Amino acid sequence: MKKISIVLVLISFLYACQNSETDNSTLNKGETITSENIQIDSTGPVIKFDKSVYDFGEVTDGDSVKYSYTFTNVGNKSLKIANAVASCGCTVPDYPKDSIKPGEKGAINIVFNSKNRVGAVDKTVTIMSNTQPTETQVKLIGKVVEKK
Numbered sequence: 001m002k003k004i005s006i007v008l009v010l011i012s013f014l015y016a017c018q019n020s021e022t023d024n025s026t027l028n029k030g031e032t033i034t035s036e037n038i039q040i041d042s043t044g045p046v047i048k049f050d051k052s053v054y055d056f057g058e059v060t061d062g063d064s065v066k067y068s069y070t071f072t073n074v075g076n077k078s079l080k081i082a083n084a085v086a087s088c089g090c091t092v093p094d095y096p097k098d099s100i101k102p103g104e105k106g107a108i109n110i111v112f113n114s115k116n117r118v119g120a121v122d123k124t125v126t127i128m129s130n131t132q133p134t135e136t137q138v139k140l141i142g143k144v145v146e147k148k
Contacts, residue, residue: 045102045131046075049138056112056121056142065112069125069138073100080130084108087124090117091140095127114144 049071056065073079079100084093094109110125123140 045079053139068107
């Protein structure tokens with residue numbers, strides 16, 4: 001029985017390999033596949049940020065930075081954000097809890113507390129949603145200087 005199972009798995013694997021199709025007909029000889037020459041299937045929700053990196057410049061130690069990363073669901077199904085997590089406790093994200101329909105806009109609002117964060121700042125907020133891939137990131141960069 002074990003041998004029959006192994007044979008069936010191998011046959012399935014070989015059959016799948018023979019039936020996979022690669023359409024390189026639109027590529028010229030020697031051309032590599034890039035994001036410009038492949039077609040992306042946008043079935044489902046697709047999150048597109050207006051700006052995924054925000055540079056707040058320079059702030060004084062203790063100041064708060066607030067920013068809204070605005071986005072549009074450019075897909076064809078409702079977008080549902082499950083969570084948004086910052087790379088540090090000094091950055092607090094707030095995200096829409098309701099579904100965002102195709103064509104609608106939304107925002108991930110963040111507050112960065114610069115207290116005791118003197119120096120360069122490079123924080124990431126990871127957004128988990130029903131998109132493909134399921135994680136999208138936005139960044140917050142800048143510099144915190146000491147109080148005078």
